[in-house]
Amino acid sequence: MRTSLVVGTGLIGTSAALALSARGVRVHLSDRDHERVRTACSLGAGTDEEPGEPVDLAIVAVPPARIAGAVAGLQRRGLARGVIDVGSVKGTPRRELTELGGDLTTYLGSHPMAGRERNGPLAATADLFEGRPWVLTPTQQTDTEVLNQALELIALCGAVPVLMDADAHDRAVALVSHTPQLLSSLVAARLEAAADTAVRLCGQGIRDVTRIAGSDPGMWVDILSANPGPVADILAEVSADLDGTVRALRALESGDEAKQTAGAEGVADLLRRGNAGRVRVPGKHGQAPTAYEDVVVLISDRPGELARIFADAGAAGVNIEDVRIEHATGQQAGYVQLMVEPRAVRPLQTALRERGWSIRQQP
Numbered sequence: 001m002r003t004s005l006v007v008g009t010g011l012i013g014t015s016a017a018l019a020l021s022a023r024g025v026r027v028h029l030s031d032r033d034h035e036r037v038r039t040a041c042s043l044g045a046g047t048d049e050e051p052g053e054p055v056d057l058a059i060v061a062v063p064p065a066r067i068a069g070a071v072a073g074l075q076r077r078g079l080a081r082g083v084i085d086v087g088s089v090k091g092t093p094r095r096e097l098t099e100l101g102g103d104l105t106t107y108l109g110s111h112p113m114a115g116r117e118r119n120g121p122l123a124a125t126a127d128l129f130e131g132r133p134w135v136l137t138p139t140q141q142t143d144t145e146v147l148n149q150a151l152e153l154i155a156l157c158g159a160v161p162v163l164m165d166a167d168a169h170d171r172a173v174a175l176v177s178h179t180p181q182l183l184s185s186l187v188a189a190r191l192e193a194a195a196d197t198a199v200r201l202c203g204q205g206i207r208d209v210t211r212i213a214g215s216d217p218g219m220w221v222d223i224l225s226a227n228p229g230p231v232a233d234i235l236a237e238v239s240a241d242l243d244g245t246v247r248a249l250r251a252l253e254s255g256d257e258a259k260q261t262a263g264a265e266g267v268a269d270l271l272r273r274g275n276a277g278r279v280r281v282p283g284k285h286g287q288a289p290t291a292y293e294d295v296v297v298l299i300s301d302r303p304g305e306l307a308r309i310f311a312d313a314g315a316a317g318v319n320i321e322d323v324r325i326e327h328a329t330g331q332q333a334g335y336v337q338l339m340v341e342p343r344a345v346r347p348l349q350t351a352l353r354e355r356g357w358s359i360r361q362q363p
Helices: 011-020 034-042 062-076 091-099 144-156 164-193 203-212 219-223 228-252 259-279 305-315 343-355
Strands: 003-007 026-031 058-059 083-085 105-110 133-137 160-163 293-300 322-327 333-340 358-360
Touching: 003 011, 003 062, 011 026, 011 034, 011 058, 011 144, 011 305, 026 034, 058 062, 058 144, 062 083, 062 091, 062 219, 083 144, 091 105, 091 164, 105 144, 105 164, 133 144, 133 164, 144 160, 164 203, 164 219, 164 228, 219 228, 228 259, 293 305, 305 333, 305 343, 333 343, 343 358
Parallel strands: 003 026, 003 058, 058 083, 083 105, 133 160
Antiparallel strands: 105 133, 293 333, 293 358, 322 333
């Protein structure tokens, strides 16, 4: 790939442009918001000059409701030999493009499974897609050269290609992306009117659950408007589970021993099903989940402390598989949770204690 046109300089579009520019592709940038284009250009994502001839591949990075119109417009103007979009919904844009008389041979729907809570070009990074799945939804009409260009794009961005049917993709992201966003927002919404005394008790659990609730509402209305049916289907199933859990909890607070037993069984069943679902989430590098153990270390909120603990772990020959930080309420300190293989727990604890770290004993 020698040239590309990126339409839409938000997080995804600018990140793709940065990755391509870093690998020698000449990238042209376009957006309704000219200030965004100027910002992306200043970051080194490309040029705001219009291409003098058709580019090898155009990347449409606009909200789902605008994808079909943008693709059709590019095709009518002959600005690209092939066009892909990077929207989070695939079935609806393709059907809309067909209705507009678009050319399905030179169009390919795609979806990089990467993102952040922040949007806009300033949130973009060239390594956003590194190691992440990038879904392609070709049809029998898709031209082979367009598919090859898309595969080259994915390789240049360091992502991993995954081929799927468009509607199967939409059902999948409804489960693993769109519904979690709504559930996170539902939990976070309970905090809006909560008493300050309750909010001050927030720990790592509530932070984990509500992290993505900080996402842009306008962006998510666009996404959910393009995939409402599959999301509603999953929420209906969640609603049924919630109704059953409410009944189980009400039974637990009754004075009837039989009802209490039934209620406990109902709650336990939900928790077991949650355990079973959780272990299916892919682990490190997309492999089967690995059971790590935690080494929890008290750490002060000072510059360089995380680097020092990582260096001490490295000196001990221990690889940190994952890490989380739990901030202490009202204190300039917190706990860093180092996840390591079980055989590395004791050596790491010993090495860190020898270097003056305070290790929290696990129950």
